[in-house]
Amino acid sequence: MINILISSAGRRVALINCFRHAATELGLDLSVIATDMDPSWSPACQVADVAIRVDRCTSAGFIPQMMEICLKNQVNLIVPTIDTELMVYAESRPLFADIGTEIHIGDPEFVAAARDKAATAALLGAHNIPVPQTWDISEMLYNASLFPFPVLIKPKDGSCSKGISIVSCMEDIREKIKNPEDWLAQEICTGQEYTINCFYDRDGNCVACVPHYRRFVRDGEVCFAETVRVPEFTAIAHQFSRIFKGIRGCICFQGFRQNDGSVRVFEINARFGGGYPVCDRAGGTFARWIFQEIMGIQPDYHDNWKEGVRMLRYDEAIFTGV
Template identity: 40%
Template sequence: MRMTLLVSSAGRRVGLVECFRSSAAAIGIELEVLACDRDPQFSAACQVADRAFAVPRCDDPEFVETMLEIVRENGVNLVVPTIDPELAPLAGAAHRFRASGAHVHVSPPGVIEVVRDKLRTAQVMEAAGVPVPWTVPLEAAHASAYPIVWPMFLKPSGGSASRNIKVATSSADLPEAPEEPMILQQLLIGPEYTVNMYIDREGDLRNAVAHRRLRVRAGEVEKGRTERDPVLRRLAEGVARALPLARGVLCFQVIADERTGPCVFDINARFGGGYPLVHYAGGEYTRWLLEEVAGLPSTAHDNWRAGALMLRYDAAVFQG
């Protein structure tokens, strides 16, 4: 069996490409890996792919059209986005990709609208009984609509990759006219975890792997260790209940606050940057996704290893 995979906004995701290739080989799929990025010549993952393509920014109206053209001309079966800003345009066009023969690994638009808005995420999770940090829009803080207990965490409501985040120690630290919607969130103090989830096409949570974020660089885990904790598993079940239409791979961030206990504060409806650790520990999401798209029996399970340690280091791809 042959399949063609397109990894979008491939950037540095060499580890993800390698996981897909390993999974394909394990189940007898001959996999061609395509990758795209704004500047593929400067993307390590594009360089290790079989072929690479240049595409516009994901907020460009031509992004979806260019992706569809790649899909049609190359017989792509599966499109895997890797960054948050491209989820909404791809989710909105999923039916067009499907008509062209490709499955886009993305949850429906309603799910993406929630997880891409940190205020709505907090509201939806809290309504479902999932513990979250106290969260208010920046405008409410300016209007003194709520009593604020400083310090607080200031972040863009639609941010990702730790962009424009800061600790605000008083109202003097708050911007008067931010360029994008901002929120204030309770400052959580304690160990931080990522919980990775695999939800099958029927909507069943098949796997939840938690890893402690021992060290983080630019919002992505650099050193991590998998840990089994029934509390974190229950949080995954709560997130799945709160987002009943979510499908495929998601991950969310938790801080076990020393005062309030574990709180969910961010959800990514895509492969997380720390996925290679999940894969190494036995959560082979790339295999299970390929099985679903190929129509093969699913081997998804929740029998993964605790204590798996990832220590990332910088490597290089050379050309010329």
């Protein structure tokens, strides 16, 4: 029996299904535990084998609570899913290892770099990876005439497109934000937006890179997507192995493929992205490799996924209390 725990499960029914499909193919007996602050309002908790209410991930009691759950349920693997829980899990990985639970997360240094969008842009730019021109909002307040409005503003540690907006002048910025030191501004990219799903082995080598075009996005999560081979993004994914110490497992990064064919990278997520199911269906079977890793067998890594696989999400419902 393999017991996995999907943390902050929310609406991630498709992710659970990917793990269940991988377990079936490998002949594994799988139990899925889903945790959330209110499982009664979580679709993923409704389809899991076990659903457990937990405290907010930023609370002092979160890690002791998760360790107790893991001990009681003999959890082999935790899969974090939201940005705000990544660092606390990364820093606590040795504690969970002592009780026999792995956490699918990179080292704290990598997670910290990925969580801070300003640090991400600076680090990638220093390694000649193309990024949008980026400014600190605090600098803009004193040198507004130097910046080419309109620009995009976003929280340095934001996620799911929350807080992102286009501003045309300093008055717009002062209206929209209260703490300039927590925000950054970037030039507006054009072209097609992509998410690139990547898998890194335990030595930090990139073994698969599956980009998908984000045809339609709602509240930061892709609804319509199509897998596309983009050599420029693949090359960048392999560069990450040299840039980031402690990168491992599934991550994703986002970028634009501009009309002239050039690319820009603007964000890294040290976790499964919301669009991972299209990668899985195209043959990027990261869930399978994770099971093989925790079973102690050599994963059958490959990069032979299929181009042109589309994901067309639609609204569906789970009914309770009937």
